[in-house]
Amino acid sequence: xxxxxxxxxxxxxxxxxxxxxxxxxxxxxxxxxxxxxxxxxxxxxxxxxxxxxxxxxxxxxxxxxxxxxxxxxxxxxxxxxxxxxxxxxxxxxxxxxxxxxxxxxxxxxxxxxxxxxxxxxxxxxxxxxxxxxxxxxxxxxxxxxxxxxxxxxxxxxxxxxxxxxxxxxxxx
Amino acid sequence: xxxxxxxxxxxxxxxxxxxxxxxxxxxxxxxxxxxxxxxxxxxxxxxxxxxxxxxxxxxxxxxxxxxxxxxxxxxxxxxxxxxxxxxxxxxxxxxxxxxxxxxxxxxxxxxxxxxxxxxxxxxxxxxxxxxxxxxxxxxxxxxxxxxxxxxxxxxxxxxxxxxxxxxxxxxx
DNA sequence: TATTGTTATACTCTATAACTATA
DNA sequence: TATAGTTATAGAGTATAACAATA
Numbered sequence: 001x002x003x004x005x006x007x008x009x010x011x012x013x014x015x016x017x018x019x020x021x022x023x024x025x026x027x028x029x030x031x032x033x034x035x036x037x038x039x040x041x042x043x044x045x046x047x048x049x050x051x052x053x054x055x056x057x058x059x060x061x062x063x064x065x066x067x068x069x070x071x072x073x074x075x076x077x078x079x080x081x082x083x084x085x086x087x088x089x090x091x092x093x094x095x096x097x098x099x100x101x102x103x104x105x106x107x108x109x110x111x112x113x114x115x116x117x118x119x120x121x122x123x124x125x126x127x128x129x130x131x132x133x134x135x136x137x138x139x140x141x142x143x144x145x146x147x148x149x150x151x152x153x154x155x156x157x158x159x160x161x162x163x164x165x166x167x168x169x170x171x172x
Numbered sequence: 173x174x175x176x177x178x179x180x181x182x183x184x185x186x187x188x189x190x191x192x193x194x195x196x197x198x199x200x201x202x203x204x205x206x207x208x209x210x211x212x213x214x215x216x217x218x219x220x221x222x223x224x225x226x227x228x229x230x231x232x233x234x235x236x237x238x239x240x241x242x243x244x245x246x247x248x249x250x251x252x253x254x255x256x257x258x259x260x261x262x263x264x265x266x267x268x269x270x271x272x273x274x275x276x277x278x279x280x281x282x283x284x285x286x287x288x289x290x291x292x293x294x295x296x297x298x299x300x301x302x303x304x305x306x307x308x309x310x311x312x313x314x315x316x317x318x319x320x321x322x323x324x325x326x327x328x329x330x331x332x333x334x335x336x337x338x339x340x341x342x343x344x
Numbered sequence: 345t346a347t348t349g350t351t352a353t354a355c356t357c358t359a360t361a362a363c364t365a366t367a
Numbered sequence: 368t369a370t371a372g373t374t375a376t377a378g379a380g381t382a383t384a385a386c387a388a389t390a
Binding site: 071 | 381382383384388389390
């Protein structure tokens with residue numbers, strides 16, 4: 001993982017970019033804690049959601065969509081299948097592909113994840129009134145669009161660019 | 173490193189918490205890219221800044237302040253010293269301590285880092301007008317306070333709580 | 345020959361814990 | 368004995384690349 005530290009800040013406080021980095025990291029940690037209560041990690045949740053939105057998708061398709069390495073998807077799906085949340089169905093038309101589907105148990109889990117995610121959102125945005133929260137969402141939505149971020153897809157899933165990896169601690 | 177994926181989103185778009193996680197990650201990556209142009213990583217920059225603000229601080233003090241392991245600080249300071257940015261001075265009163273100071277070259281580098289950080293802030297917030305940027309800063313400052321974040325200190329520096337680490341990919 | 349899925353290997357990074365020197 | 372600093376070891380996690388099956 002990469003840890004950013006802004007170095008140029010005047011007395012009035014840290015820069016917007018640094019605040020985003022700090023709060024984003026905090027939001028990430030808190031989400032991981034929420035997921036841990038159902039014994040999942042964030043990538044597990046991302047894969048479950050992607051399958052829920054695209055039933056029958058292949059593992060390669062999921063990997064491309066989320067920017068994960070295929071070998072990692074295999075490992076995650078192995079775990080989800082072992083725990084009964086996901087099933088691999090052979091595609092008779094192209095027997096190389098594994099069509100991924102949620103089981104009944106997996107669909108139930110998705111409901112629980114949705115609840116936890118709403119709780120996560122409340123924890124992270126505690127301190128703002130509804131009007132402020134709406135304003136913040138609007139501003140962040142603009143920035144997400146400007147920065148080329150794909151809705152629902154966390155950039156931490158993607159393979160990190162080599163640019164930042166030239167030295168030691170780049171992409172933590 | 174931890175990658176968060178919010179799973180509960182209605183049609184209107186992703187939750188504030190998910191947007192923060194996405195944008196925070198993006199801001200972190202972009203900052204790492206800026207630092208790479210001067211052959212540094214974010215932790216290097218954080219340590220340089222901490223020394224600039226507290227000349228003569230010991231390595232343990234830096235470690236506590238930034239939430240880094242002392243053994244990691246040693247390695248980072250080794251590199252910064254080898255490159256002539258930092259010097260270790262023996263404290264005659266307690267010869268166990270190494271008082272850290274920036275060299276002239278290190279101070280010059282801090283100026284460059286400040287410039288890069290301002291550039292980073294502009295990149296991340298491109299798409300907002302000055303008024304929107306101010307509003308965003310205010311809202312994020314509220315959230316940073318509510319979430320117990322320390323100004324200038326990125327939580328990624330701190331040892332991640334074990335709570336989120338119970339399984340595999342928690343803290344990216 | 346190309347692609348999906350899988351497995352195995354190697355590498356990077358980090359934390360842990362030993363070790364020294366001072367106190 | 369306790370603490371600052373350092374070094375060495377082991378572990379976790381990832382990416383790379385090899386492999387089998389199918390097209």
